[in-house]
Amino acid sequence: MPNTSLTPGVVAGRLDPDAYDQNFADAHPPLDAHEVLVAADRCYFCHDAPCITACPTEIDIPLFIRQIQTGMPQAAGRTIFDQNILGGMCARVCPTETLCEGACVREAAEGKPVLIGQLQRYATDTVMAQDAHPFQRAAHTGRKIAVVGAGPAGLACAHRLAMHGHDVFMMDAHDKPGGLNEYGIATYKTPDGFAQAEVDWLLQIGGITVRTGVRLGRELSLAELREDFDAVFLAIGLAGVNALRAEGEEHDHVHDAVDFIADLRQAADKRRIAIGRRVVVIGGGMTAVDAAVQSKLLGAEQVTMVYRRSRDRMGASQYEQLNAVSKGVQIITGATPLRILGEGVVRGVEFAYTQESAEGLSTAGETFILPADQVFKAIGQKLEAAPGGLSLDAHKIAVTGPGRTTLDGVWAGGDCAMGGDDLTVTAVAEGRDAAEDIHAALSGAARVAAE
Numbered sequence: 001m002p003n004t005s006l007t008p009g010v011v012a013g014r015l016d017p018d019a020y021d022q023n024f025a026d027a028h029p030p031l032d033a034h035e036v037l038v039a040a041d042r043c044y045f046c047h048d049a050p051c052i053t054a055c056p057t058e059i060d061i062p063l064f065i066r067q068i069q070t071g072m073p074q075a076a077g078r079t080i081f082d083q084n085i086l087g088g089m090c091a092r093v094c095p096t097e098t099l100c101e102g103a104c105v106r107e108a109a110e111g112k113p114v115l116i117g118q119l120q121r122y123a124t125d126t127v128m129a130q131d132a133h134p135f136q137r138a139a140h141t142g143r144k145i146a147v148v149g150a151g152p153a154g155l156a157c158a159h160r161l162a163m164h165g166h167d168v169f170m171m172d173a174h175d176k177p178g179g180l181n182e183y184g185i186a187t188y189k190t191p192d193g194f195a196q197a198e199v200d201w202l203l204q205i206g207g208i209t210v211r212t213g214v215r216l217g218r219e220l221s222l223a224e225l226r227e228d229f230d231a232v233f234l235a236i237g238l239a240g241v242n243a244l245r246a247e248g249e250e251h252d253h254v255h256d257a258v259d260f261i262a263d264l265r266q267a268a269d270k271r272r273i274a275i276g277r278r279v280v281v282i283g284g285g286m287t288a289v290d291a292a293v294q295s296k297l298l299g300a301e302q303v304t305m306v307y308r309r310s311r312d313r314m315g316a317s318q319y320e321q322l323n324a325v326s327k328g329v330q331i332i333t334g335a336t337p338l339r340i341l342g343e344g345v346v347r348g349v350e351f352a353y354t355q356e357s358a359e360g361l362s363t364a365g366e367t368f369i370l371p372a373d374q375v376f377k378a379i380g381q382k383l384e385a386a387p388g389g390l391s392l393d394a395h396k397i398a399v400t401g402p403g404r405t406t407l408d409g410v411w412a413g414g415d416c417a418m419g420g421d422d423l424t425v426t427a428v429a430e431g432r433d434a435a436e437d438i439h440a441a442l443s444g445a446a447r448v449a450a451e
């Protein structure tokens with residue numbers, strides 16, 4: 001008998017084969033040509049456009065919408081890529097409801113913003129569908145820069161440095177470049193291999209050599225990189241995972257949510273991913289929502305997200321919370337896990353209700369048990385290890401200005417560096433700005449040497 005949502009335990013193939021394709025298809029399919037014009041026509045082209053300020057990469061949004069409206073999508077794409085070379089990915093994954101669209105004057109007036117994300121997707125897709133890469137390299141400088149980490153921060157930095165004529169050597173511990181664009185973002189936000197297609201497109205600039213399967217702290221050392229290169233940019237993200245520190249965490253079918261999501265992203269056939277009948281996700285951020293929603297999409301009967309604080313403190317935006325609820329995920333707030341129950345294999349999780357006060361969070365005494373045959377921990381990522389000699393600030397690499405670390409010639413950006421939201425678009429902005437600073441520093445050094 002085939003498996004269904006009611007089959008006990010953790011099993012694969014709970015759904016009809018066609019249901020997987022439907023569930024993991026593009027969550028926001030592109031607008032058609034008419035819809036694009038209708039959406040562009042709604043823009044007021046505000047003089048002090050708040051949408052620009054709300055975008056971490058400060059894309060000139062009214063300009064690119066005007067370019068779309070006047071039939072110049074190529075120019076619109078160029079306007080976006082000038083500021084954000086991963087504008088295609090950001091169009092798909094940005095929480096626009098809290099960024100540009102959240103700030104749009106039409107959101108404030110009517111509760112219906114201009115569809116900036118969808119228009120951005122239209123413009124960037126148009127440019128990326130062309131054969132020619134829209135940017136060219138400046139004259140060769142002879143400078144060599146190491147970029148460690150090929151996620152959004154590393155890619156944005158590498159592209160900008162290559163544009164300035166430097167030779168970039170990008171190294172990454174994973175088998176494929178892309179960082180969390182490839183291994184983390186929910187499948188239905190970037191289906192059809194978009195993450196790798198975007199990396200391939202970005203590398204068309206030339207001058208960037210990519211080495212995968214090499215890790216800083218194993219095959220690479222910061223001291224050697226500083227010797228061999230004119231500058232180093234660290235964009236290693238947050239590869240470590242916080243421990244739950246609850247009894248029973250070692251039971252079978254208790255996983256880190258990021259590993260589950262990465263396996264799901266890499267699975268050619270989603271039917272082969274085993275999922276529990278009753279799934280409990282511990283955490284309240286974007287990773288928790290993605291793990292919960294995708295568990296539901298794989299056919300779990302009951303999925304419950306449990307967060308220790310109140311709903312307004314959750315890292316996941318209201319939009320994401322609503323999305324989770326609309327997919328059938330139950331959200332419980334104000335409860336913390338005490339122990340994972342079971343003998344070898346998880347059978348449930350015991351939680352205690354919490355209360356928040358000026359002194360912090362404490363348990364209220366009353367407890368409850370949620371039956372579970374699979375548990376995902378999504379309580380935050382952390383820097384795996386501090387690369388040698390670097391100062392840290394709040395467990396991240398300490399930086400000043402556009403990513404300058406405490407070591408000469410070493411910059412850092414993206415999730416691994418202090419400051420900024422942990423978002424794709426923020427990582428892109430930080431990578432780009434660090435590249436400009438590295439370029440300025442190397443150009444200054446070149447001038448001094450020539451004098």
Ligand SMILES: Cc1cc2nc3c(=O)[nH]c(=O)nc-3n(C[C@H](O)[C@H](O)[C@H](O)COP(=O)(O)OP(=O)(O)OC[C@H]3O[C@@H](n4cnc5c(N)ncnc54)[C@H](O)[C@@H]3O)c2cc1C
Binds near residue numbers: 217236413421
């Ligand atoms: C599950 C999940 C879902 C998310 N969804 C969204 C979303 O929908 N929208 C959004 O805006 N943001 C989302 N984010 C956040 C976003 O993905 C990150 O903020 C962004 O990817 C950070 O970019 P980065 O380049 O700093 O790091 P990463 O993308 O993490 O890339 C770091 C790279 O460094 C490599 N690396 C790590 N350690 C080493 C080492 N020692 N040596 C060599 N290489 C190393 C890694 O292999 C990786 O390729 C999500 C995050 C997670 C975990």
Ligand code: SF4
Binds near residue numbers: 043044046103106116
């Ligand atoms: S705030 Fe809205 S209406 Fe104004 S320029 Fe930006 S997208 Fe257009």
